[in-house]
Amino acid sequence: MAVKIGLVGLNGIGNLHAACYQEEELADLVAVCDVVKERADATAEKYGVKAYYSLKDMIENEPDIEVVDITTGGIDNGSWHFEPAMEAIGYGKHVLVEKPLCHDIREARELVAFAEKQRVYLGCNLNHFFTEPAEKAKQYVDNGDIGELVYCMAKMGFNGGVDNYGLAGSPKVKGHPYFHMKAFLTHPFSVIRHFCGDITHIQTFSDRPGFRRSAGDVMVSINSIHMKFANGGVGYLLSQRGDAAYGLGGWWSLEMAGSKGTFCIENCVEKVSYWKAEKGIPAISQQPEPVVTDFGTTDFNRTFNNRLHAFLEDVSNRVPLDQLRANGRDALAVLEYTFAVIESYESGGELVRPHPLPPLHGDPLFMK
Template structure:
């Protein structure tokens, strides 16, 4: 049976989610909600569903809704997530939230704990690893073709430079120094953690270029982040928000190197290369030819379809809450890393240990 969904927030991302649900056989979009009446009405007409202007009214008039999908935005693209998510969880509904899970890490901790108490699913749109290249790379990892983690290097951001720059005018962005960190680092951190596990230490050297300073732009847009993983490996993440042309590897690249092999994903959805560590490889000189799997995909928006389907599959199957893909605890982890970056920056590049995640207790209905 299709999962009945109520969608909250009908700006760009909300409409993208709605369009995905229209294509998805596991989804039954029954209602949309936005405090801006015109947006809710337009979406309701477009998708053939009922419009509401408060979450309370939507849930009380549509009691069969099983999932509330929250695609609101706000400051740093996340300050309007917490209240509707808490309200939906309070009604006992499963919740899917756009990233970041919350604008403030204290709110995220409270939300994840409340969802656990209510025994409902809470997921986040960590869509960057719901791709064919990521699935292929995970096969290398799970099949033992990478071995023990040595290092991970990620580079994600936006093409740009001084000639493409314009001071943001939106109050959701302008005047907020950590917009890029909170709005964007969720994605690279989620992919890094998906492959490499939990991060135990973080240090950043972050800043903004002179042309931003001259314009009065306070956004800390350049982030050079060093990491240590629980399994002993090390990592590096470079992220910037349109301050330079991106160069080799495109706008998105992730390289994971281990004792038995190395993979590199380029441009998120496009291709993955794998180099096997074999006896007799020259220490420097010529590198062996990699195994390259090019999926011929350039449409990043399909990651939304993939991620939303995965959530609906897990809800329909009734998987244990801690096995829900891209769940609330996963989203909380990457927000903890983001706030560790902020703390390191504010302390002049000091080493920071992220706040520990809530312990896993296991579900007695599944652990027998």
């Protein structure tokens, strides 16, 4: 049976979610909500659902809603997530929140704790590993084809350079030094953690190029982040916001190397290559060709369909709360890493240990 959904926030990405729900057999979009009446009315008319202008009115007038999907934005793309998420959870509704989970780390911790207390699903749209290349790469990991983690290298950013630059005028971006960190690092950190596990140490060297400084732009847009994982492996993440042209691997690449093999995903949705670590590997100039799986995909927006389907599938199957894919705790983890990056930057590149995650208590309805 389809899950009844109320969608909150219709400025851009909310309409993308609405379009995905129209293709999804597990979804039944019954109402939309936005404080800007024109937005709510336009989406409601397009999809033949009821429009509301406050979350309270939507929930109280549509009691059959099971999931509230929150796609509001705000400062750093996340300052309008906390209040509607807390309100929906207070009504006992399951919640899916766009990334980042929250704008403020203290709010994020409170939100995750409240969802656990209310025993509802809290998910976040960490959609970058809901792809065919990531699924294939995870098979390499789970089948033992990677072995013990040695290193992880990730590069994610935007195509750009000085000739493409323009000072952002939006109040959610302009004047906020950590917009790129808070709005974007959630994605690479979530993918890295998906494959490599928890991060225990972080150090960053971050800055902004001269053309941003000359324009009075305060955004810390270049991030060179070093990581150590709980399993002993090490990692590196390079992220930039349109300060340079793409290089090898495109806008999104992830290389995970282990004692038995290495994989590399290029351009997120496109392809994954695998190199097996065999005895007698030849010299550098004779490096064997990898096994390449090219999925022929270029439409990144399909990751939204994949992720929303996974969330609704988990809700429909009533999986244990802590087994919800890309759940609130996962989103909190990557936000803790982001705030560790900010702390390291503010302390001149010092080593930082991210704030520990809340303990897992286990779901009493499933654990025996």
